[in-house]
Amino acid sequence: MPEKFGAPERAALMVLMLENRKLLNTELKDQVRLAKAGREKLNEAGLIHTDNTVTPMVHEITDEGISWCLSDLVSGDLPPRSTSHARATFGLLKKFVLHHQERGDLVEVFRSRDLESLIRSVYEDLAVEPQDWIRLARIRPRLNGADKGEVDVALVKMMKTGTVHFAPESNTKVLTAEDHAAALRVGSEDLHLVAMEES
Incomplete structure (x- = not known):
C-alpha cells in the first residue's frame, strides 16, 4: 500500500x-x-x-x-x-x-512520448539559448532507440511547420563518423544541424 x-x-x-x-x-x-x-x-x-x-x-x-x-x-x-x-x-x-x-x-x-515531442524535449535540454544550432548526432542517441528512418520522417514533418530549421555543417573537416551517420538527407544534401523556434 x-x-x-x-x-x-x-x-x-x-x-x-x-x-x-x-x-x-x-x-x-x-x-x-x-x-x-x-x-x-x-x-x-x-x-x-x-x-x-x-x-x-x-x-x-x-x-x-x-x-x-x-x-x-x-x-x-x-x-x-x-x-x-x-x-x-x-x-x-x-x-x-x-x-x-x-x-x-x-x-x-x-514515460513514452510521441516522437516529435521527444525530439523537441531533447533539443530544449541541449540548447543553451533559443534557436541554438544543435548537432543531430547529439540528439539521436537520446531518442529511446527510435529507428533512424522513423526519426527522419518526424524531422521532415517538423521542418514543414516552418519552426524547425536544418543546415549542413559548413566546415566539413569537423564532421565525425557520428555526424555523417546522424545527418538528415534532404534531396542531395546532408543536414547535420537543427535549430528550433520556441513552441
Missing part, C-alpha cells in the same frame, strides 16, 4: 504523470492547487522534483512518483462520494495497470 497523501497531492502526482514533462507551477495551478506543505512532502518522499531556483518554479515527476501513482491506482481508495462513472473508470485503470505490471513495462508506458 503506498504512503497516504491528500487529494491535492494525489491529483498533482497524476497530472505530472499524465503530462510527462517538466511543468511550470502556473501550468500545474491551472489543474490542481498544490500547497507548499504538500509540495514539500512530495519532494521529501522523492516522488517529484521541484526546481525553485527559477520563477515560476518547475515540477517534474520522478520514476518513484510514477510507481507511487500506479500503486495508488491499484490499491488506493476512491475519493468519497465518487460517482458510478468514476468507479467504473477507476476499475478500468486498475485492469490496465495490473496488465502492464505483469508485463514489467509500467513506467515505460507512462
Whole structure:
C-alpha cells in the first residue's frame, strides 16, 4: 500500500504523470492547487522534483512518483462520494495497470512520448539559448532507440511547420563518423544541424 497523501497531492502526482514533462507551477495551478506543505512532502518522499531556483518554479515527476501513482491506482481508495462513472473508470485503470505490471513495462508506458515531442524535449535540454544550432548526432542517441528512418520522417514533418530549421555543417573537416551517420538527407544534401523556434 503506498504512503497516504491528500487529494491535492494525489491529483498533482497524476497530472505530472499524465503530462510527462517538466511543468511550470502556473501550468500545474491551472489543474490542481498544490500547497507548499504538500509540495514539500512530495519532494521529501522523492516522488517529484521541484526546481525553485527559477520563477515560476518547475515540477517534474520522478520514476518513484510514477510507481507511487500506479500503486495508488491499484490499491488506493476512491475519493468519497465518487460517482458510478468514476468507479467504473477507476476499475478500468486498475485492469490496465495490473496488465502492464505483469508485463514489467509500467513506467515505460507512462514515460513514452510521441516522437516529435521527444525530439523537441531533447533539443530544449541541449540548447543553451533559443534557436541554438544543435548537432543531430547529439540528439539521436537520446531518442529511446527510435529507428533512424522513423526519426527522419518526424524531422521532415517538423521542418514543414516552418519552426524547425536544418543546415549542413559548413566546415566539413569537423564532421565525425557520428555526424555523417546522424545527418538528415534532404534531396542531395546532408543536414547535420537543427535549430528550433520556441513552441
